[in-house]
Amino acid sequence: MPPSITLYTGPTPNGRKISIALEEMGLPYTLEYVDILAGDQHKPEFLALNPNNKFPVIIDADGPDGAPLTLWESGAILWYLAEKTGQFLPASGTARHLTHQWLMFQMASVGPMFGQFAHFFFYAKEKHPYSIARYQSEMQRLLAVMDEHLAKSEWFAGDAYTIADMAVLPWVEGTVDVPGIDGIDNLRAWVHRLKERPAVMRGLDVGRETVRAETVEGGMKGFSDEHRSQLFGTAQYTRTK
Ligand SMILES: N[C@@H](CCC(=O)N[C@@H](CS)C(=O)NCC(=O)O)C(=O)O
Numbered sequence: 001m002p003p004s005i006t007l008y009t010g011p012t013p014n015g016r017k018i019s020i021a022l023e024e025m026g027l028p029y030t031l032e033y034v035d036i037l038a039g040d041q042h043k044p045e046f047l048a049l050n051p052n053n054k055f056p057v058i059i060d061a062d063g064p065d066g067a068p069l070t071l072w073e074s075g076a077i078l079w080y081l082a083e084k085t086g087q088f089l090p091a092s093g094t095a096r097h098l099t100h101q102w103l104m105f106q107m108a109s110v111g112p113m114f115g116q117f118a119h120f121f122f123y124a125k126e127k128h129p130y131s132i133a134r135y136q137s138e139m140q141r142l143l144a145v146m147d148e149h150l151a152k153s154e155w156f157a158g159d160a161y162t163i164a165d166m167a168v169l170p171w172v173e174g175t176v177d178v179p180g181i182d183g184i185d186n187l188r189a190w191v192h193r194l195k196e197r198p199a200v201m202r203g204l205d206v207g208r209e210t211v212r213a214e215t216v217e218g219g220m221k222g223f224s225d226e227h228r229s230q231l232f233g234t235a236q237y238t239r240t241k
Contacts, residue, residue: 003028004062008046008055010034011207011217013170014074014111018056020166020203021078025085029058033210039230053236060084075107078163088163095158102156102164110146110171113138122216123223123232143184146172150186169194170204174217 007022007029009015022029034040034055041053050057050072058077063069071077082089090096117135120128146168149156156164169191175181176188194200213221229235 003030004060005029006032006059006061008032008034008049008057008059009207010036010055011211011215012055013114014054015056015207016170016204017074017167018058018077018081019206020169020200021081021088021163023199023203024166024197025081025087027081027085031206033207035210037212037214037227037230039235042230042235073107075103075167078103078167082163088161088166090157090160090162095160095162098157099162099164102162103167106164106167106171109138110142110168113142114171114175118216119232122220123228125225125228143172143175143181143187147184147187150190155190165190165194166203169200173204 005022005027007015007018009018009031010033034046036055040046041050041055047053049059049070052072054072056074056077057070057072058080060069060071060080069080071080079089089099113135117132117139120131120135124131155161156168172187173191173195176184176191195204211217213219214223214227225233
């Protein structure tokens with residue numbers, strides 16, 4: 001029998017949240033890579049899965065109520081997988097609400113602010129100092145919020161490792177060891193604690209072989225106007241029906 005879950009993803013933090021969760025939960029899955037620099041996300045067959053033209057997306061052939069489920073938005077997918085397996089989400093009480101809180105914090109703040117910083121610092125053609133400074137300040141503020149919290153708490157939601165930790169990790173694991181970023185010792189120790197887990201490392205490695213030289217991770221060699229069009233220009237903003 002093929003795995004019931006198919007993960008549409010690529011080598012970025014939002015995709016890696018889900019591969020980490022699937023590995024941690026021991027759920028088998030089939031991988032489908034979405035090449036967002038080539039415009040796969042704008043193809044009708046992908047838009048039929050996610051009209052918001054972004055990965056990650058999962059299809060679970062063995063969904064709730066005996067029917068298949070297609071789900072997008074990484075936070076919603078993490079919540080679904082945790083409920084499906086009964087893992088990495090406290091069953092009730094304060095810890096369950098705190099898991100929800102930190103997951104929302106990642107989705108609403110860490111992802112968007114770090115993402116905008118990467119946009120203006122790495123991808124934008126014109127380097128606009130105000131925008132870079134704005135998102136760099138937000139990123140530093142958020143790193144401090146997380147570091148202060150992890151000074152008092154082993155995991156984001158308290159004593160238990162949860163999907164909130166899985167959501168944050170891929171967004172900060174590349175940042176904590178950058179020379180010159182100081183004052184985040186607790187966050188760095190948390191990242192290193194998580195990286196001792198084989199399932200986390202397997203999840204972070206999903207799609208590594210598909211990293212293209214044009215991305216931040218590939219060193220931004222060859223990021224072109226065509227790539228800008230797919231992500232931030234004409235191809236992104238011209239919807240075909
Ligand atoms: N809020 C969404 C964000 C997903 C997202 O931004 N995905 C990026 C890759 S990390 C993407 O597919 N971008 C393609 C595009 O915007 O055209 C989530 O958490 O799932």
